[in-house]
Amino acid sequence: MNNVAEQIENFIEGINEKRCKYMAERGFDWEFSLTPQYGRKYIRLVTETQSAFLFIDMATGDILKSASWKSPAKGVRGSIFDENFSWGKGVGPYGAAHRYR
Numbered sequence: 438m439n440n441v442a443e444q445i446e447n448f449i450e451g452i453n454e455k456r457c458k459y460m461a462e463r464g465f466d467w468e469f470s471l472t473p474q475y476g477r478k479y480i481r482l483v484t485e486t487q488s489a490f491l492f493i494d495m496a497t498g499d500i501l502k503s504a505s506w507k508s509p510a511k512g513v514r515g516s517i518f519d520e521n522f523s524w525g526k527g528v529g530p531y532g533a534a535h536r537y538r
Contacts, residue, residue, distance in 0.1 A: 455524050491503055
């Protein structure tokens with residue numbers, strides 16, 4: 438198993454934990470979880486409400502914002518290898534961050 442595949446599980450677990458903590462601090466009491474759906478090139482993380490949270494490039498571990506249900510937007514938002522999983526920088530409780538020009 439390569440480094441990306443190993444780190445993806447850590448990333449999903451870490452983001453689920455951070456997202457649950459963020460929502461609990463704001464008074465939401467239901468369980469939040471992200472589920473991976475594996476494609477040929479990308480992994481789509483799906484929320485409990487069946488929306489695309491973000492995409493992960495399986496070759497590099499780059500985090501990409503969802504452009505639609507089926508495809509990521511252009512431009513890398515972070516990396517699953519970043520310390521703290523790019524939380525607050527490229528990834529937040531609602532998905533990958535917007536890029537500002």
